Amino acid sequence: MTRIRLDGPMSRRLFLKGSALVGCSLAATPFLTSVTLAAAPWDQRLVVIILRGAMDGLDVVRPVGDPAYAAYRPTLLTGDPALPLTDMFALHPDLGDLMPLWKAGELGFAHAVSTPYRDKRSHFDGQDILEAGTGLDVPEPSVRDGWLNRMLQGVPGMTAETAFAVGRDEMKVLIGPAPHAAWAPDAKLVLSAQSRRLLGKVYEADPLFHAASMEAMDLSDRMMAEAPDKAGGMAGMAAPVADPGGKAQPDKIAAFAADQLKQATRIAAFSINGWDTHNGQRAALKRALATLSNTILTLKADLGPVWKKTTVLAMTEFGRTARENGTGGTDHGTGGVMLMAGGAVRGGKIYGRWPGLDDAALFEQRDLLPTADVRSYAAWAMRGLYGLDSGVLEKTIFPGLDMGADPGLLL
Amino acid sequence: MANDPTIAAIRFGAGLSPVSGAQADAAALMAELAAPDAQIAAFPVMPSTEVWSQALAVKALRRARQQNEPGAVARVKAARAAVAEREVAGLVSFMQRGVAAPIGFRERLQAFWANHFTVVNKTGTYPSGPAAFADEALRPNLTASFATMLRAVVTHPMMLVYLDQVSSVGPKSVFGQRTGKGLNENLGRELMELHTLGVGAPYTQTDVRQLAKLLTGLGFDPKTGFVFRANWAEPGPKTVLGKTYDGPPRLETIYAALDDIAVRPETAHHLCLKLATHFVADTPDADLVQHMTAAYSASGGELGKVYAAMLDHPAAWALPYQKVRLPYDYLVAGLRALGVAPQTLSDLSPHDQRKLILGPLQLMGQPFEKQPEPNGWPEAAQAWVQPQMLAARIQWAMAVPAAVMPDLPDPRDFVRTALADAAGPALVTAAAQAETRRAGVGIILASSDFNRR
Numbered sequence: 001m002t003r004i005r006l007d008g009p010m011s012r013r014l015f016l017k018g019s020a021l022v023g024c025s026l027a028a029t030p031f032l033t034s035v036t037l038a039a040a041p042w043d044q045r046l047v048v049i050i051l052r053g054a055m056d057g058l059d060v061v062r063p064v065g066d067p068a069y070a071a072y073r074p075t076l077l078t079g080d081p082a083l084p085l086t087d088m089f090a091l092h093p094d095l096g097d098l099m100p101l102w103k104a105g106e107l108g109f110a111h112a113v114s115t116p117y118r119d120k121r122s123h124f125d126g127q128d129i130l131e132a133g134t135g136l137d138v139p140e141p142s143v144r145d146g147w148l149n150r151m152l153q154g155v156p157g158m159t160a161e162t163a164f165a166v167g168r169d170e171m172k173v174l175i176g177p178a179p180h181a182a183w184a185p186d187a188k189l190v191l192s193a194q195s196r197r198l199l200g201k202v203y204e205a206d207p208l209f210h211a212a213s214m215e216a217m218d219l220s221d222r223m224m225a226e227a228p229d230k231a232g233g234m235a236g237m238a239a240p241v242a243d244p245g246g247k248a249q250p251d252k253i254a255a256f257a258a259d260q261l262k263q264a265t266r267i268a269a270f271s272i273n274g275w276d277t278h279n280g281q282r283a284a285l286k287r288a289l290a291t292l293s294n295t296i297l298t299l300k301a302d303l304g305p306v307w308k309k310t311t312v313l314a315m316t317e318f319g320r321t322a323r324e325n326g327t328g329g330t331d332h333g334t335g336g337v338m339l340m341a342g343g344a345v346r347g348g349k350i351y352g353r354w355p356g357l358d359d360a361a362l363f364e365q366r367d368l369l370p371t372a373d374v375r376s377y378a379a380w381a382m383r384g385l386y387g388l389d390s391g392v393l394e395k396t397i398f399p400g401l402d403m404g405a406d407p408g409l410l411l
Numbered sequence: 412m413a414n415d416p417t418i419a420a421i422r423f424g425a426g427l428s429p430v431s432g433a434q435a436d437a438a439a440l441m442a443e444l445a446a447p448d449a450q451i452a453a454f455p456v457m458p459s460t461e462v463w464s465q466a467l468a469v470k471a472l473r474r475a476r477q478q479n480e481p482g483a484v485a486r487v488k489a490a491r492a493a494v495a496e497r498e499v500a501g502l503v504s505f506m507q508r509g510v511a512a513p514i515g516f517r518e519r520l521q522a523f524w525a526n527h528f529t530v531v532n533k534t535g536t537y538p539s540g541p542a543a544f545a546d547e548a549l550r551p552n553l554t555a556s557f558a559t560m561l562r563a564v565v566t567h568p569m570m571l572v573y574l575d576q577v578s579s580v581g582p583k584s585v586f587g588q589r590t591g592k593g594l595n596e597n598l599g600r601e602l603m604e605l606h607t608l609g610v611g612a613p614y615t616q617t618d619v620r621q622l623a624k625l626l627t628g629l630g631f632d633p634k635t636g637f638v639f640r641a642n643w644a645e646p647g648p649k650t651v652l653g654k655t656y657d658g659p660p661r662l663e664t665i666y667a668a669l670d671d672i673a674v675r676p677e678t679a680h681h682l683c684l685k686l687a688t689h690f691v692a693d694t695p696d697a698d699l700v701q702h703m704t705a706a707y708s709a710s711g712g713e714l715g716k717v718y719a720a721m722l723d724h725p726a727a728w729a730l731p732y733q734k735v736r737l738p739y740d741y742l743v744a745g746l747r748a749l750g751v752a753p754q755t756l757s758d759l760s761p762h763d764q765r766k767l768i769l770g771p772l773q774l775m776g777q778p779f780e781k782q783p784e785p786n787g788w789p790e791a792a793q794a795w796v797q798p799q800m801l802a803a804r805i806q807w808a809m810a811v812p813a814a815v816m817p818d819l820p821d822p823r824d825f826v827r828t829a830l831a832d833a834a835g836p837a838l839v840t841a842a843a844q845a846e847t848r849r850a851g852v853g854i855i856l857a858s859s860d861f862n863r864r
Contacts, residue, residue: 052784121600121619122610124786168776169783170794186774187799189806195850198841199805199857205837206859208796213805216798273783278597279575326593327578332600364616 044309044344044385046267047257047299048148048173048378051292051316052127053275056330057337058322058368059285061109061350064090068357072323076330079282089350094289097297101341106300106307108347110338110377110407112355114318114370116400121332123276126317131173133375135400145176147375148269150397151382152178160215163267166257171269181219181265185256189220254295258302261310275316278329296341308343311381311410319368322357335368338377344385344410351377351407376403384410413437413728417831421732421864423690423722425515426744429828433513437722440516444554444715448517450508451550454753456501459543459568463633465494466536494538499764500757501542502779506768507753509743517553520718522739523689524549526787527682528564528606530573531780537572541780544569554715557682557707558673561606562666565598568631574598574785581627581645584660594645599623601785607672609681618651625649625668628660679707683717692733693791696726732833732863735792738775740864741804742768745856748829751815759815767811774803796862808856813849822851835860 059076063069065088070077082090083099089111091099101107117129118137128139133147145153152163153176163180165171174180191199196217203210257268272295274288292314300307319336335355340347355361355369363369379393379401394401419435420427433439457465472490476483509518525545532540548567552560564570571577579595580587587593599622604610628644631637644660654671656664672678683703687695699721706720707713721727736744746756759767772779776795782788789795812819819825822842826834834842838858845851855861 119616120604120610121616122604123784125610165797168797168799170789170797175793182797182799184774184799187802189802191805191809192846192850194844194846195809195854198844198850198854202835202838202841202854202858202860205835206863208792209801209859209862212796212798212801216802216805219798220802276597276784278595279578325595326580326582326587327575327595329575329595331596366616 042266042386044266044311045261045303045306045342046381046385047261047310047312047342048267048269049292049295049312049314050127050131050169050171050173050269050271051275051288051314052123052169052271052273053277053288053316054123054126054318054320054332055275055288055316055336056277056281056285056320056333057111057316057335058319059281059330060092060095060289060339061085061111061337062090062092063088063111063354063357066354066357068359072357074324075328076281076324086350088354092285092289094286095293097293098341101296101300102348105346105348106343107296107339107341108345108349108351108409109340110351110372110374112335112352112368112371113338113374113377114335115374117318118334121318121334123317123332128172130315130317130374131171133173133378133398135398145178146171146173147378147397148174148267149176149178149180151386151388152176152180152267154392159264160218161260161264164257164260164265164269166260166268166270167253169271169273171271174267174269181215181260183219183223183256185252187216187220188223189216190224191217251291251294251298254298255302258299258306261303262306272314277320278325278331279327281324281329284329292339300341310342311344311385312339312341313378313381314339314341315374315378321366322362322368323366333367334363335370338374340377340381340409346409346411351409372404373401375401377407377409379403380407380409413725415728417833418728418730420514421744421830421833422727422734423514423516423519425509425512425518425740426747427829427831428510428747429750431513431747435514437719440514440722441715441719443512443514443516444520444718448550450512450518451546453511454504454507456504456542456546457497457539459540459547460636462537462540462543463568463636465497465539467633469494496761498538499761499769501539502769503756503759503764505542506739506743506746507756509740510747510751510756511753515743515747516718517550518743519690519740520553521545521550522737523686524553524560526782527685528570529782529785529787530567530569531782532569533573537569540569540572552714554718555713556673556710557678557712557714558670560714561669561673564606565602565626565665565669566629566637566662568633568637571598571629571631571637574601576626576629577631579623579627580643581624581660583646584627584644585642586640587643587645594620594623594627596620596623598629599626602626603672605786607681608675608677609684612675612677612681614652621649621651622668625651625656625665628662629665674708674712676704676708679704679712683707686717686721687727688790690721690734691727691729696724696729699724699726733792734790734864735795736862736864737788737795738772738777738800738804739779741775741862742772742807744861745808745812746815748825748856748861749812749816749820749852750828755815763814767814771803771807771811774800775807776800776803804862805853805857809850809853812852812856819848819852822848822855825852826855829855830860833860 062082080093084090115129116137117126131146132143134140160179160181165174165182203213277284320330320333353371355371375398382388414436416435472487476487530541530544548563574597575595576598580592582593600619603614624645630640639662641660648655648657684700687700702724703720706716710716826842838860
């Protein structure tokens with residue numbers, strides 16, 4: 001493993017200015033072109049789950065020990081009792097199936113975290129910033145690659161399967177110049193040799209279609225060779241097309257991701273949607289938490305011995321208001337929770353500094369005050385997993401990030 | 412290439428058709444919008460009044476099931492199946508309009524605005540509701556002033572349900588004081604961020620909050636439809652974007668605020684950029700957007716004038732084709748190019764409608780009326796040309812034409828029918844070299860030439 005050092009002080013402001021010009025791309029940053037990271041394939045697995053819609057961290061990991069908390073949540077706390085985690089925190093009852101993981105040290109959380117995004121509280125800008133990993137609180141139009149992709153840009157020995165976006169949501173966190181695969185459990189492509197050849201020629205003049213079709217053919221071949229009976233999709237007109245009316249169930253996505261991670265894939269990314277709980281949060285969160293719980297349990301079960309080498313990070317664009325709103329829900333906030341799971345993490349712990357929930361302690365007297373940049377946890381995880389230098393992490397992968405002290409996330 | 416008929420049909424219409432015979436150009440596109448709407452009469456969808464009564468009927472059946480009335484379980488199951496079938500029928504009606512339209516500019520505009528004002532049946536209570544919303548709030552107002560469309564949107568129950576306005580109560584209102592219920596910011600925020608000003612505009616969290624207060628009172632009763640409930644409305648003045656709205660709670664006050672927001676320069680720019688991005692290029696020509704914005708501002712937001720300005724600008728007619736057809740538009744264009752009769756689609760069994768239309772849309776990444784979030788489907792070409800989604804387009808192109816047409820056309824002819832002079836030389840050659848008609852037609856429909864617009 002070779003690491004590089006970035007010498008010389010570089011002010012944060014200067015760096016941010018520079019990064020906007022070069023698009024934060026490793027490839028485009030001249031002094032980083034010789035970066036060598038731990039050569040792929042590594043043995044450690046990383047799963048990044050984007051929780052779209054802004055998960056209410058204050059409901060999922062409840063600060064029951066904070067004296068101000070209960071008064072903010074008059075109806076949200078009336079259901080089943082939460083499950084004690086520490087003196088301060090208790091877990092949402094709908095994540096009860098994950099308690100054995102917590103006890104085994106395979107589940108942990110970072111509380112009061114956020115990206116640098118503030119004030120406008122737009123899901124879509126919030127997600128773009130989370131996935132771009134940029135350091136300003138507005139999206140930087142020049143940054144078109146995601147932070148996972150920037151990490152991969154400097155790694156030799158990559159194949160397309162090293163990093164895998166699963167499902168049909170656009171995973172901006174993985175998009176960029178470094179190769180990665182994208183496929184869904186129910187996708188399939190069957191073509192005659194002649195049609196394949198002709199389509200190849202037809203797509204040649206259109207790089208976007210050409211690249212996607214080549215990858216589709218390769219991946220479909222591979223999936224079919226591995227498990228011809230499992231491959232879904234439109235197998236000619238004889239087979240039913242798909243379950244209409246919705247996306248593939250996320251446990252299928254987790255199972256598919258696990259399948260890939262047991263082979264050549266080392267990084268998988270996918271989304272879980274449905275966290276925007278403005279109204280009737282108790283019912284709405286139940287569905288999303290069931291999916292999250294099922295996803296993690298599926299990963300653990302299907303990864304088998306590989307689970308030991310696995311780190312799962314589930315991140316959301318921002319948290320929600322400290323006070324519940326007038327309709328049994330919560331509105332867009334700031335500080336929230338990141339979930340970490342896997343045999344490689346040091347779980348059974350809530351990471352982070354608790355800012356308190358007094359009105360004066362809240363961000364804009366409204367939201368949980370973030371006390372840490374959520375990117376710092378992802379950065380420490382990547383440093384631990386892949387030996388990345390903090391200079392690269394703080395300047396190129398997560399521009400403008402101050403990683404701070406090592407929280408000791410990984411075993 | 413201004414006024415090129417192929418570009419007009421592919422970029423602004425529903426695609427080329429061997430049946431329509433309409434010669435498309437800018438004037439014809441605008442004339443289609445001015446002509447009476449023949450498509451909605453021929454291919455109706457369930458109106459919202461029926462959507463509400465259907466929901467009430469299902470609710471009553473569920474109650475009967477809870478009380479263990481005999482036969483109730485079977486009745487709920489049958490009702491659910493019927494509801495789902497009607498939902499697919501709505502999709503089929505929309506596709507029939509696209510297939511049958513002379514050019515299809517109206518259908519494209521409706522789809523654009525239905526995505527701009529995304530509405531999803533997120534609670535499962537109102538199946539077929541999004542289609543009714545599009546036909547009632549958007550379609551009659553496609554060429555009206557944006558303020559008119561915005562008023563219709565903000566008073567349509569599907570939008571009020573989708574963005575939680577139906578439960579938002581002024582905390583100091585009569586009802587709020589009695590029940591302790593309060594505000595929900597969802598519609599107030601998305602109205603400024605997505606529907607009008609755009610996220611880059613200089614509004615603040617305070618504006619969001621004030622607008623949320625101003626919008627209280629907008630309500631819905633499934634028995635009667637939209638209702639304004641003055642006793643839910645927050646009393647007192649509200650200041651949104653520097654302008655204060657005061658007086659007793661009245662719907663007119665909300666309209667006044669919507670009218671003001673509709674003609675703000677940020678709204679003009681946001682909407683014109685979005686239209687140009689949808690129709691012309693993922694990064695549209697700045698002068699084109701400027702030209703449209705000027706037309707918007709000069710006319711007080713008359714949408715017909717904005718489309719005319721777009722079609723009037725040479726950048727709107729520039730080649731190459733840069734956009735990728737969204738899956739729904741792709742299916743419509745494919746069926747249209749084949750000359751499939753609209754009746755063929757409604758004659759398909761519900762099972763086949765799922766297999767040939769509804770399921771493929773999901774596999775291509777655009778499940779019908781199920782946008783994951785209020786910002787709607789993405790525009791960028793690469794969002795739709797991911798391997799798993801392109802695989803579904805190719806599979807559809809190879810399999811479905813033969814399933815809906817007994818006699819497939821000769822690929823050497825079909826390449827011209829489907830694309831005219833937009834077919835590249837590689838595709839023309841490949842069409843002639845395919846092993847079978849089926850493969851040839853499939854390659855043409857799967858080609859990047861056909862997928863772009």
